[in-house]
Amino acid sequence: MDTRTLGELLDTLGEPALRLLTAPSGLTAPVTEVLLYDAHAPFPDRAPGALLLAVGVRADAAGALVDEAAAARMAGLVVRGEEGAASGQGSSSGPGLASGQGPSSGPGPGPGLADAVVRARERGLALLTVDEDAAWHHVHLLLAGAVGARPSPAGGAALGDLFSLAGAVATAVGGATVIEDPRQRILAHSTIPGQPVDEPRRQGILGRQVPGSPENTEQYRVLFASQGPVRLPALSAEELPRLAVAVRAGGETLGSLWVVDDGSLAPDAEEALAQGASTAALLLLRARAAQELSRHMTGDLLRRLLDGTAEPATAAERLGLAPGTPVRVAAFALEGAAGAPDGEQAALRLLDLVRLQCEARYGRHACVLVDGVVYALLPVADGRAGERQRRLAEDIVRRAGQALRVPVRAGLGDVVPEVSEVRGSREDADLVLRVLGPDETVAAMAEVRARAVLLRLTELLGERRELAAGAWRDIVAYDAGHGTDYARTLVCWLDAGCDMARAARLLAVHPNTCRYRLRQARTQLGIDLDDPDERLVLWLQLRTLAGLRSAGV
Template sequence: MTSATGESDPRALQDLVDDVSDLLQAPATLEDTGFALLAYGSHGPDGVDQVRAASILRKTATPAVRSYFLEHGIASATAPVRIPADESRQIAARVCVPVRAGGRTHGYFWVVEPTAGVDAASLVRVVPLAERAGVLLARRAGVADERAGLVAALLFGGAKAGGRPMMDDEEPGPRAAWRRLVALGELSPQEPLVVAVVREADGTVRHTVLSVPAGAAPDLIARRVARQVPAGAVAGFSGPCPPPAETVGSQVDSGVGVGAGAGVGLPAAAVRAATALRTAIARPHLGPVLSWDDLGFYRVLEQGPEVVAALIAGTPAARLRERADADLIRTVLVWLDSGGNAARTAAALSVHRQTLYYRLERVEQLTGVDLDEGEARLGLHLGLALSEVLAVAPPVPG
């Protein structure tokens, strides 16, 4: 069975997990190759360890656990792999059954070994179930690849979406991509759109477009975007944008009225989302999910790096970045971010308050500003904060 989006039916995957659990008489889980949890069976008192419990709660394994499992060659294995216990990591002994299709690994069945062990004959019978799961996950991966291509075409244009040749009755470019996403059930034809850019924990960047209810409150939109952001990732988003309905479909290509605000197109909305992402990366106390609408003065970055860099050039902030080391710059930034509160700054930096005062005096010497003057302090803060964002490379889709 498949869903309206063409993805493998979660019920079908759950049925396979339950079948594996029944065959091996031990609770099983199914994860993709990124160790994201896809389905799991119920467990008794002997079928869970700290890793399994944490994976179910967090929907993914920790980096340390992933490394331990990958050390045992599961990524390239074509047959079940027994993984020994590791008491230091609170990992119980378990069996990994690679879920493969078309010569590729698409995921893993995991079973914590019961006290009596896993029966070898039953383990052989699990392999066909893993093959069926592999077909479902391969189909889902194909849909994900197509969706990524369609989103790229919608935001940036392109004659072919997701590597799929356009049908005779389709128009190449953003309008056709939008229609295909609507047909797949990925977007609503009437609801406003939100453009988000997500940087995964491994550095991979992906663009996505979401439908949101008309008139939705900002916190609801933020929560919907946040659900697309896995642990350790950072995201920026821009929206809501009027949908490119058929009656205004031509506006998609011309970039009029389809974006974050009147007269802003989807490509511009993508730029704004990318700006919010860069700001969230450079200024983590604002993130990890940041909206263009919440950027405040950082919106000046939309003017382009050359324009902003020219505004900063020759200012006390630029002089400080040229003459000071990273510790000194971080000190004054934390102090300015803390509203000049010495106690909070010293605690955040784990330094003595006298050390903080010495560093601030050094900043005054290097910049020629009096940090007791509001305008001077404001200019230094703006210049340093914008410089931090400019230092983050623009996100390139992975």
């Protein structure tokens, strides 16, 4: 069996899906299986190399489970993360994490996990966390799939095909071969006995990432500028030269093939490598096509849910949502880019960015672009999900704004109890986008409900003749014809709760001036300001239809 290592799992899944807190035995520790903890079942006496998911165990109670897992010779324990929990990066962190000296992406584990981290280090057990929003069955599916087979970062065709290709190329060319993606991640490598592999390549395979350096960057520049195989010199005394070729399709760079050149490559090595690049392009394109088809089908399903034409139960099942799962819709839009010449392309890039972040958090995820707005369907796992989802939206807005160089705004609809009510949450999210202020980038419906209600009232009142009629029109017309300021005075007085002194301050006039204006309005226009119903209707109409406010008008 081709056992996976802890480092390979971290590189395959990565943050934020899986976070490493400590790895006393290093990242080369083998992981043989993934187990779900069951408090009502006997704990296994021996499970060497197993990764245990601490289902139902609180972070502050994980210490006892660490002891049991270590005694059973398990590879690690996975618990739910907590606010403030941080991790070391999977491929770049080494055994130094055991002493707390590895790199960290945050302030360290929260107090609930601190004891468990110390105990895990003492017992030689890796300790990892998953996001609080993650469902255990989804985490189990991801990890079990990663342990059982090498999943493809390109997302479609099995990496087994690329591993087979790497082996075939290595045999034909005569040197150890790796296949990389454009970000220098190692997708597959050959394992032909007897072919030398230098230390930099060995470290790259172990971490599934080519170590970065200025010299390395220059070699990649030369490689991607070339139309065929290139021979590249060794970058250090412990490294062998390389024969490399870019993998392209239709002018797009999909990755690269690299061969260790120990001086004994086949005479036709360059031709064989070029042929291998053509096959690699087909495999990578097939992987992309499968991924895009899956995303298209999921996006189309969400589109029909949003407009109310999908059958909810079937849609929920296909989206991987349990019956009765609460959900909400998040809407993301580019500010002022809809009419730009490249607005459509920018919106598609925004879709990719939103999908990437949501998939990292929730796994296979439903996102769709509709009329320039990107919609994401977010499951609500518990009472704190809203706070975390707001932070997710803020993170997406920040990242997307930096990447696209266009301001991005986000609106979170209300949580609805099940998928059948998604359309209402979508309408909420759209409304939030419409009422966001100039200095606001993210808001949930609960935060802007008053503004949203007033906006909808404005639209409703304006659509109906009987609702748009009333004394407010006479007041506005009288002001326009006589140079008076009765409408604004009334709004300030009503905004001030009928407090004359406060209204005068809003108007920047003497209270007697305010009283005089109100008396004149009563006398000349016949307004009954003693009637609470008339005051309410007048206030709403002046605020919505006339668009008056007590400040800055």
